[in-house]
Amino acid sequence: MAITSIAAIYLLFFVMTAFVMLPFGVRTADEAGVEKVPGQADSAPVDFRPGRLAARAAGIAALVTALYVLNYEYGWITLADIDVLPKPPKDLQAGQPGGHPA
16 A cells, blocks of 8 residues: 555544544533633633644544554455345346346
């Protein structure tokens, strides 16, 4: 796998991980017991730390990307392993009478 492909996959995992982690660990002014600024939304976070969020997302994305690349290289889990749909009946397979053409 090319290094640019790995970088693109890492970036996708990073963005998805950061987006999923956004609502966790956030406290509002009411929950923290802090006075609200005039005009502040009730749901606004008190102490949002984007650097800490990015660091956590980077670590998780690196781990998931490493697992993805290793699975790509060694083929631990393939499409055949996760094919959960049953095979179509013999009479509906291509080339059989009454079946659909390929």
